Amino acid sequence: MLRLAADVRRRMVDHCLAGLPEEACGLLGGTPDPADATVVYPTRNMAASARLYTVDPLEHLRADRDAEERGLELIGVFHSHTHTEAYPSPTDVAQAPDPGWHYVLVSLMHADPVVRSFRIVDGTIEEEEVEVC
């Protein structure tokens, strides 16, 4: 299960909406166990695409340092799907860098954004519950 602070969820969705028509992305900071995302780091999508995303590596570095200074760590990544469901694409699975991370998808295909979270381990997708608190 991934706990998302309500403010983190709101800022994540706002960043995704602001990124339209392209995909938007960012990183989540928090505690890994129990998985609790308390800080959101919206980042630039270097791919500048409606179908692909690449987190700006320099912003990733800065987020990593900031999380460490707060006594936290990066525990996941989020990105939007502008016209498809909030489910990992084959590209998401192939490029998932860390089996310990939480992969949060924000679908903007419906009027109300949908947020879901997944673990991706050795190419296998497993959905997890998201608790907004």
Next chain:
Amino acid sequence: MPVEVRLPTVLRQHAGGLASVKANGETLEDVFGDLVRQFPGLAGQVVTEDGALHKFVNVYRNDDDVRYLDKLATQVSDGDVISILPAVAGG
């Protein structure tokens, strides 16, 4: 000369769970060579068998992406912080 190498979570399992390790060298190539001598499980994780930086990682010397410096030939100095980060991308 010693530099600090910061490892992403996914590589820490190969380095005894450490988030940060010390390594020696004049260049990044030396530093990664020393890192693999200390932690053989890191072989092939950052530098490919062909001796190039792996495309799935980004490496920074302090605030500078080493791909825009001299890649593995980038010089390092005492006290530099080398950060290894996974490339985060998808579709």
